[in-house]
Amino acid sequence: MTELEFEALRVFLKARSGLALSPDKRYLVESRLAPICTQFKIENLSRLIWEIKAGRSPALEKATIEAMTTNETFFFRDKTPFDLFQDVLLPRFIKERATSRRLRIWCAAASSGQEPYSLAMLLKEASARMPGWNIEIVATDISNEVLEKARAGLYNQFEVQRGLPIKLLVKYFTQKGDLWQISPEIRSMVDFRYLNLIEDFNRLGTFDIVYCRNVLIYFEAAMKANVLRRIAQIMPADGALVLGASETILGITDALTLDPAYRGLYAKAQYTGALPRSALAGSH
Amino acid sequence: MNYCLIVDDSRTIRKVSRDIVESLAFEVAEAENGAAGLASCRTRMPDVILLDWNMPVMDGYSFLKELRKTPGGEVPKVVFCTTENDLKNITQALEAGADEYIMKPFDKDILCAKFQSLGLLPEAFSV
Numbered sequence: 001m002t003e004l005e006f007e008a009l010r011v012f013l014k015a016r017s018g019l020a021l022s023p024d025k026r027y028l029v030e031s032r033l034a035p036i037c038t039q040f041k042i043e044n045l046s047r048l049i050w051e052i053k054a055g056r057s058p059a060l061e062k063a064t065i066e067a068m069t070t071n072e073t074f075f076f077r078d079k080t081p082f083d084l085f086q087d088v089l090l091p092r093f094i095k096e097r098a099t100s101r102r103l104r105i106w107c108a109a110a111s112s113g114q115e116p117y118s119l120a121m122l123l124k125e126a127s128a129r130m131p132g133w134n135i136e137i138v139a140t141d142i143s144n145e146v147l148e149k150a151r152a153g154l155y156n157q158f159e160v161q162r163g164l165p166i167k168l169l170v171k172y173f174t175q176k177g178d179l180w181q182i183s184p185e186i187r188s189m190v191d192f193r194y195l196n197l198i199e200d201f202n203r204l205g206t207f208d209i210v211y212c213r214n215v216l217i218y219f220e221a222a223m224k225a226n227v228l229r230r231i232a233q234i235m236p237a238d239g240a241l242v243l244g245a246s247e248t249i250l251g252i253t254d255a256l257t258l259d260p261a262y263r264g265l266y267a268k269a270q271y272t273g274a275l276p277r278s279a280l281a282g283s284h
Numbered sequence: 285m286n287y288c289l290i291v292d293d294s295r296t297i298r299k300v301s302r303d304i305v306e307s308l309a310f311e312v313a314e315a316e317n318g319a320a321g322l323a324s325c326r327t328r329m330p331d332v333i334l335l336d337w338n339m340p341v342m343d344g345y346s347f348l349k350e351l352r353k354t355p356g357g358e359v360p361k362v363v364f365c366t367t368e369n370d371l372k373n374i375t376q377a378l379e380a381g382a383d384e385y386i387m388k389p390f391d392k393d394i395l396c397a398k399f400q401s402l403g404l405l406p407e408a409f410s411v
């Protein structure tokens with residue numbers, strides 16, 4: 001792959017998915033796209049990039065984007081965002097939506113489903129406090145392949161052991177040979193849909209809580225600002241956005257503000273409602 | 285420094301586990317069966333125990349039941365670490381008082397995640 005070909009790939013990925021492929025990630029291209037060459041019977045990487053530039057195969061373009069996307073995830077990843085959901089956001093929205101008893105949650109880069117299923121299990125655990133509630137979890141991703149895996153809810157032994165408390169494994173999973181499958185009840189709580197974040201997502205409706213963790217780090221500042229502004233637009237005035245612990249909006253957008261009490265929690269800029277300050281141990 | 289007891293009849297497994305646990309900044313002791321593990325606990329109660337299921341002399345399940353009856357034996361976090369990977373065994377272990385359960389084979393990521401969930405490692409700890 002020549003410099004020009006790498007540049008062509010970079011331009012394509014940025015335009016089509018927002019993914020900013022830095023020069024130091026060149027090593028990733030070969031390992032991730034070699035299987036795509038095999039799948040589409042293309043002799044080498046140079047030819048694959050030429051085919052993409054020619055724009056004749058939407059399926060090849062989609063497979064290339066999917067292959068270059070990072071799908072690292074696991075149940076209850078980083079723990080704090082889930083403590084935040086259980087101890088701060090849920091009590092707050094149970095109170096604030098007591099009349100409508102409706103709650104909509106969006107996992108904006110759901111990958112193979114561990115994040116939305118972690119939230120679904122927490123909601124199930126809290127169901128006694130939310131009788132008769134209409135709760136929707138919409139989980140989106142740019143990769144159809146990982147969405148298929150997410151819908152099946154089947155995970156190997158390593159995947160169920162990374163972050164998932166054993167008591168929840170026993171309660172919500174059944175063994176299928178060497179794999180573990182999450183229960184139909186939890187699966188039915190999550191609606192998995194294909195979505196490219198750089199495209200319009202107004203059609204998804206509004207969301208009280210948005211989890212958009214560890215995806216914007218792959219976007220350049222302008223695209224990051226664009227996505228964050230549009231997320232803010234589909235949140236109600238008291239909506240909550242959760243970003244990854246290492247992510248910041250500082251200097252990127254003024255549509256959202258960081259909650260100083262909780263790392264990774266953001267509100268719409270004009271929202272002045274008080275959050276319970278001591279609900280999450282160790283958050284200060 | 286947290287103190288971990290590894291109870292397993294396989295020298296190889298003890299060695300591999302010791303390497304991982306020491307890399308997480310734990311002090312480590314070893315025992316080759318449940319009876320030796322109980323003797324070790326009576327001398328010094330660990331913060332966490334990695335426990336195999338099938339062992340000669342005394343198996344992990346019997347060890348755990350005895351440990352929980354021992355003065356101070358309710359304190360250690362007990363993580364079963366075994367090839368007995370079916371739901372029935374896991375349920376039995378939890379009922380006997382296990383805090384977590386690791387299905388072999390496992391790696392450092394899994395052990396680290398389990399220790400974090402048990403409050404034995406800070407969340408920010410990265411492998």
